[in-house]
Amino acid sequence: MDPNTFRREGHRYIDWLADYFEHIEKHPVRSAARPGEILSLLPAGPPDDPESPDSIFGDFERIIVPGITHWQHPGWFAYFPANNSPVSVLAELLTAGLGAQCMVWQTSPAAAELEERVMQWLGKMLGLPAEFEGVIQDTASTASLCALLTARERATNFKGNLEGPGEKLVVYVSEETHSSIEKGMKIAGYGRNNLRIIPAGDDFAMLPEALEAAMEKDLAAGLIPACVVATLGTTSSMAMDPVEEIASICKRFGAWLHVDAAFAGTAAIVPEYRDFMRGVEQADSFVFNPHKWMLTNFDCSAYFVRDAALLRRTFEIQPEYLKTDADSQVKNYRDWGIQLGRRFRALKLWFVVRYYGVEGIREMVRQHVALAREFAGWLSQDSRFELMAPVNLSLVCFRYNPGNLQEEELAKFNRGILEKLNNSGKVFLTHTSLKGKYAIRLSVGQRTTGRKHVELVWKLLQEYCGHPA
Amino acid sequence: MDPNTFRREGHRYIDWLADYFEHIEKHPVRSAARPGEILSLLPAGPPDDPESPDSIFGDFERIIVPGITHWQHPGWFAYFPANNSPVSVLAELLTAGLGAQCMVWQTSPAAAELEERVMQWLGKMLGLPAEFEGVIQDTASTASLCALLTARERATNFKGNLEGPGEKLVVYVSEETHSSIEKGMKIAGYGRNNLRIIPAGDDFAMLPEALEAAMEKDLAAGLIPACVVATLGTTSSMAMDPVEEIASICKRFGAWLHVDAAFAGTAAIVPEYRDFMRGVEQADSFVFNPHKWMLTNFDCSAYFVRDAALLRRTFEIQPEYLKTDADSQVKNYRDWGIQLGRRFRALKLWFVVRYYGVEGIREMVRQHVALAREFAGWLSQDSRFELMAPVNLSLVCFRYNPGNLQEEELAKFNRGILEKLNNSGKVFLTHTSLKGKYAIRLSVGQRTTGRKHVELVWKLLQEYCGHPA
Numbered sequence: 014m015d016p017n018t019f020r021r022e023g024h025r026y027i028d029w030l031a032d033y034f035e036h037i038e039k040h041p042v043r044s045a046a047r048p049g050e051i052l053s054l055l056p057a058g059p060p061d062d063p064e065s066p067d068s069i070f071g072d073f074e075r076i077i078v079p080g081i082t083h084w085q086h087p088g089w090f091a092y093f094p095a096n097n098s099p100v101s102v103l104a105e106l107l108t109a110g111l112g113a114q115c116m117v118w119q120t121s122p123a124a125a126e127l128e129e130r131v132m133q134w135l136g137k138m139l140g141l142p143a144e145f146e147g148v149i150q151d152t153a154s155t156a157s158l159c160a161l162l163t164a165r166e167r168a169t170n171f172k173g174n175l176e177g178p179g180e181k182l183v184v185y186v187s188e189e190t191h192s193s194i195e196k197g198m199k200i201a202g203y204g205r206n207n208l209r210i211i212p213a214g215d216d217f218a219m220l221p222e223a224l225e226a227a228m229e230k231d232l233a234a235g236l237i238p239a240c241v242v243a244t245l246g247t248t249s250s251m252a253m254d255p256v257e258e259i260a261s262i263c264k265r266f267g268a269w270l271h272v273d274a275a276f277a278g279t280a281a282i283v284p285e286y287r288d289f290m291r292g293v294e295q296a297d298s299f300v301f302n303p304h305k306w307m308l309t310n311f312d313c314s315a316y317f318v319r320d321a322a323l324l325r326r327t328f329e330i331q332p333e334y335l336k337t338d339a340d341s342q343v344k345n346y347r348d349w350g351i352q353l354g355r356r357f358r359a360l361k362l363w364f365v366v367r368y369y370g371v372e373g374i375r376e377m378v379r380q381h382v383a384l385a386r387e388f389a390g391w392l393s394q395d396s397r398f399e400l401m402a403p404v405n406l407s408l409v410c411f412r413y414n415p416g417n418l419q420e421e422e423l424a425k426f427n428r429g430i431l432e433k434l435n436n437s438g439k440v441f442l443t444h445t446s447l448k449g450k451y452a453i454r455l456s457v458g459q460r461t462t463g464r465k466h467v468e469l470v471w472k473l474l475q476e477y478c479g480h481p482a
Numbered sequence: 483m484d485p486n487t488f489r490r491e492g493h494r495y496i497d498w499l500a501d502y503f504e505h506i507e508k509h510p511v512r513s514a515a516r517p518g519e520i521l522s523l524l525p526a527g528p529p530d531d532p533e534s535p536d537s538i539f540g541d542f543e544r545i546i547v548p549g550i551t552h553w554q555h556p557g558w559f560a561y562f563p564a565n566n567s568p569v570s571v572l573a574e575l576l577t578a579g580l581g582a583q584c585m586v587w588q589t590s591p592a593a594a595e596l597e598e599r600v601m602q603w604l605g606k607m608l609g610l611p612a613e614f615e616g617v618i619q620d621t622a623s624t625a626s627l628c629a630l631l632t633a634r635e636r637a638t639n640f641k642g643n644l645e646g647p648g649e650k651l652v653v654y655v656s657e658e659t660h661s662s663i664e665k666g667m668k669i670a671g672y673g674r675n676n677l678r679i680i681p682a683g684d685d686f687a688m689l690p691e692a693l694e695a696a697m698e699k700d701l702a703a704g705l706i707p708a709c710v711v712a713t714l715g716t717t718s719s720m721a722m723d724p725v726e727e728i729a730s731i732c733k734r735f736g737a738w739l740h741v742d743a744a745f746a747g748t749a750a751i752v753p754e755y756r757d758f759m760r761g762v763e764q765a766d767s768f769v770f771n772p773h774k775w776m777l778t779n780f781d782c783s784a785y786f787v788r789d790a791a792l793l794r795r796t797f798e799i800q801p802e803y804l805k806t807d808a809d810s811q812v813k814n815y816r817d818w819g820i821q822l823g824r825r826f827r828a829l830k831l832w833f834v835v836r837y838y839g840v841e842g843i844r845e846m847v848r849q850h851v852a853l854a855r856e857f858a859g860w861l862s863q864d865s866r867f868e869l870m871a872p873v874n875l876s877l878v879c880f881r882y883n884p885g886n887l888q889e890e891e892l893a894k895f896n897r898g899i900l901e902k903l904n905n906s907g908k909v910f911l912t913h914t915s916l917k918g919k920y921a922i923r924l925s926v927g928q929r930t931t932g933r934k935h936v937e938l939v940w941k942l943l944q945e946y947c948g949h950p951a
Contacts, residue, residue: 023496080592122548202671
């Protein structure tokens with residue numbers, strides 16, 4: 014593709030995206046595609062000869078777009094947000110165009126040093142201790158796996174890497190902790206049998222006394238409490254584990270404390286919400302995802318560690334073909350994580366923070382939180398609805414519960430409501446289970462979500478549930 | 483950023499990239515930035531208030547671009563290629579703009595089903611057995627880690643996930659295997675002590691008889707040969723391990739065979755080069771990186787497995803909040819790898835294969851291989867130069883060796899040549915160590931590299947080494 018064709022096609026793609034952003038509400042939020050439908054439209058084999066840009070772009074519009082679930086739709090209330098922003102998309106375009114593979118400093122000094130700087134910015138924005146050092150990971154799954162591995166190595170005095178983890182290292186989570194931690198501890202060789210699932214209280218936050226008891230018991234049995242994962246903003250209900258109390262317990266037992274704030278972390282940028290972060294300054298590692306709620310397109314996960322030397326020692330490998338003259342003076346981020354290859358992800362973070370300014374990001378978070386609170390207010394004034402968890406930040410868990418139905422019937426009815434909401438094409442919400450009870454989740458976090466979109470959910474709910482007597 | 487501003491800025495970015503592609507040779511290939519230079523130009527803290535698009539873009543040009551090492555420069559002969567293409571960049575733009583997080587089928591059916599289809603296309607293009615199923619990973623580091631984990635689980639009958647890997651599982655590599663395997667086996671809890679490094683022959687390929695002897699010895703000692711990693715196209719010298727012989731040995735011992743063809747795999751698309759793939763049909767898993775030599779911008783790694791059920795069983799976790807009605811009928815790729823979150827990477831692969839056609843990709847590979855052979859020919863006709871390894875595909879390892887210098891002096895002299903080549907700004911090559919000897923590597927694989935760029939390396943070499951007597 015010569016530069017002029019690229020120019021012409023590029024303008025066309027940009028124009029298409031501008032229209033897409035402007036008219037995104039004409040698409041159903043959740044794709045209506047049926048299993049196998051897209052696959053059947055795609056040829057079984059690759060073309061031998063080149064196809065025209067028109068034909069490729071036409072198929073994109075005809076086959077792919079109807080199969081997309083539109084995460085950037087303002088009616089997105091599902092799972093968690095993955096909000097992007099136009100400026101972040103443009104930065105990603107530059108990253109792709111430059112095509113630099115940023116495995117070591119020499120393979121793009123600007124990428125390494127910008128990463129160092131923007132991670133310092135993020136640390137300041139969140140109020141993290143100055144000694145925390147940051148590195149960009151792809152996802153929180155990967156960042157948490159890094160934490161589990163560093164914890165493993167610290168607990169074994171780096172013999173884990175040599176001899177394997179052994180059978181004595183124990184990891185502690187709450188019953189509300191994200192599944193990626195169980196997955197990560199299995200990957201890291203702890204063994205699922207050494208995962209302790211600590212009960213949560215009525216607020217779905219980890220019970221520190223139960224944690225302490227479990228650690229005591231393991232220690233008495235000759236096991237080694239190696240790592241505790243505390244969550245700030247659980248996936249199901251945005252519950253906040255009491256990090257400060259957990260940190261004291263970890264200190265007593267010499268356990269690594271990893272704090273997973275993948276979703277909620279962005280809210281710490283707002284001073285009046287930052288209270289939930291109390292104790293984080295005592296953590297060994299901390300992760301939050303700018304690709305969730307901070308206008309940065311997927312993927313971009315911000316991982317911070319108190320002692321970067323432990324992280325590097327866990328991962329570093331120095332084959333001859335990767336040695337460079339600059340090694341002693343620079344950060345080679347390949348030793349700060351699992352993958353050798355690294356995309357230039359710092360660029361979009363830099364663009365986003367500068368384009369919105371810290372105040373602009375705060376303003377967005379405040380609006381989302383206000384909308385969630387307003388919605389929760391409407392629910393609590395209608396006796397047929399039940400809030401299923403404390404409303405923290407931007408997430409509301411609820412169900413329809415007129416009071417005369419059994420649990421099973423309630424679950425069935427609410428599943429029906431959820432399906433109707435999502436079939437409307439106007440909004441997309443998802444569900445969870447809280448203490449065994451079915452709950453619908455409304456997560457407010459899309460950049461363009463406004464009051465009218467939350468009102469629409471409420472209006473549809475009224476419609477599907479009948480108006481109050 | 484309103485749609486019109488996005489449109490205006492987007493056109494500006496596209497135009498900048500079109501110019502960048504056209505005039506990339508005005509930049510030095512390897513950035514001349516000194517350690518800390520970029521960092522010192524970046525403010526210590528984030529701006530509170532928004533900054534203008536002009537100011538952000540201006541800083542990108544002023545601060546970032548001089549700190550970029552230009553992987554897309556036609557004078558790129560370093561490490562390995564990471565060639566992108568305009569059409570791939572445009573596809574990445576759409577992926578970023580759609581901003582879909584493709585963790586499960588429901589969160590974008592088109593992403594899941596396009597991934598299934600393009601991976602079938604790639605399998606056909608490489609001549610892989612029809613029963614191999616594919617999944618896109620970020621990098622070969624991650625894909626190989628998946629292989630090591632699945633091997634671990636198969637060898638322990640899935641008790642590894644529950645009880646930890648134990649201390650008996652052994653992994654076999656050659657002395658030329660990529661460092662990511664050692665890293666991965668440490669992550670997976672095998673323990674570095676259970677890594678056997680099998681010697682390579684004069685062609686730098688693994689010696690199968692040495693592999694067999696090592697496995698015998700381990701078995702006799704009560705250990706379990708769990709996984710062998712064979713490389714097609716080693717990083718240092720593009721050596722080809724004898725997969726067919728290794729496969730028979732693996733079968734005898736019941737060991738998992740993972741084939742790492744991260745770099746060389748693309749060459750299997752060319753029928754006349756495919757011979758090196760003999761035996762791959764007997765492997766358990768196979769990885770190659772379209773983001774290296776197949777015009778697809780980083781990151782995009784193609785991972786294939788013979789038995790996808792083993793892969794899924796290694797990773798699957800099913801929390802309530804991720805369950806969907808479609809689960810029984812679709813592929814949820816979150817269970818096919820480490821990360822939960824997934825970018826829509828299949829789109830760029832689809833665009834690339836269609837835009838170039840299989841023939842177009844073959845043509846590029848043929849040209850690169852021809853250029854490498856031509857360069858090797860020039861070297862072998864000049865008695866002052868020494869080829870340091872057999873020339874496979876697109877990589878040439880060589881050194882200046884007039885015959886009257888000791889090893890140490892030779893290394894020093896060649897380091898000096900390499901530094902001069904790279905300081906020219908016109909080309910970028912890197913080095914390696916082969917059987918303890920310093921070697922300069924010329925890896926041909928950038929999309930726009932032509933004969934004149936390879937000739938320039940040769941001309942510069944003549945200049946730095948003095949003309950032959």
